[in-house]
Amino acid sequence: MEELIIDLNQISEEEGKALVELARIAIEEYLKSGKIIDLKEIPYENWKKKGASFVTLERKDTGQLRGCIGSIIPFRPLYQDVISNAIAAATKDPRFVPVSLEELPLLNIKVSILSFPQKLEYSTPEDLLNKIKPFEDGLILKLNNNQGTFLPDVWEDLPDKKEFMSHLCLKAGLPPDCWLKYHPDIFIYKTKVFS
Known part of the structure; x- marks a missing residue:
């Protein structure tokens, strides 16, 4: 392999x-x-x-x-x-x-x-917010057939965790409160950026 x-x-x-x-x-x-x-x-x-x-x-x-x-x-x-x-x-x-x-x-x-995405285990929306690290974590949100991701760079525009999550729901083609209502799968990854 x-x-x-x-x-x-x-x-x-x-x-x-x-x-x-x-x-x-x-x-x-x-x-x-x-x-x-x-x-x-x-x-x-x-x-x-x-x-x-x-x-x-x-x-x-x-x-x-x-x-x-x-x-x-x-x-x-x-x-x-x-x-x-x-x-x-x-x-x-x-x-x-x-x-x-x-x-x-x-x-x-x-x-x-x-980096390879790791599934984030969380119990409640509050728990999710506590576990994500702004400016460090890239997030993938997955619910049924919908999926969206934000690179860690996006925190610069959306530093508020709740706003970040709501925009990520929208990017995945879901309502902005999807992370509050439906417990989507969340995966976390890191990036190394060169420019």
């Missing part, structure tokens, strides 16, 4: 910065030629392990989000996950028009590597 990335500290700053560069090259090549790059040589062992990543594009001038797509569960080598999510963030995020080649230099690219 292919190895998973278990510990985020496995990934050095150097590897992370190289992943950001890889994301930029992948987007550029795709916008120019419609081709998905493939690496002949994989420069780091960790890149061959299965990893889950999110690629976030933001305007350098305004900090506004311009695209964000990712994987929650690792199912392919990390470098392929980053390439694929980078292209998707630039061209397939339904909230935005696709990024143009001219616009690419104006964007900051962030690559977040996710």
Whole structure:
């Protein structure tokens, strides 16, 4: 079985910065030629392990989000996950028009590597709020066929735990009080972010 990335500290700053560069090259090549790059040589062992990543594009001038797509569960080598999510963030995020080649230099690219999600056991909504750690935890909320996730970065916009949970319900296509009424499954993960 292919190895998973278990510990985020496995990934050095150097590897992370190289992943950001890889994301930029992948987007550029795709916008120019419609081709998905493939690496002949994989420069780091960790890149061959299965990893889950999110690629976030933001305007350098305004900090506004311009695209964000990712994987929650690792199912392919990390470098392929980053390439694929980078292209998707630039061209397939339904909230935005696709990024143009001219616009690419104006964007900051962030690559977040996710730890494997762990199920959070909780008894009541209060207990849930006590157990989640703002600015540290990424959350996945799951109820029947609905699912949504927020990366830890989202705490910067929604630092209030109750508001965070309500928005997460909405993101999953559920009413904002779903976390109070229905006891959804909650999974927690950490991220390591490079930009």
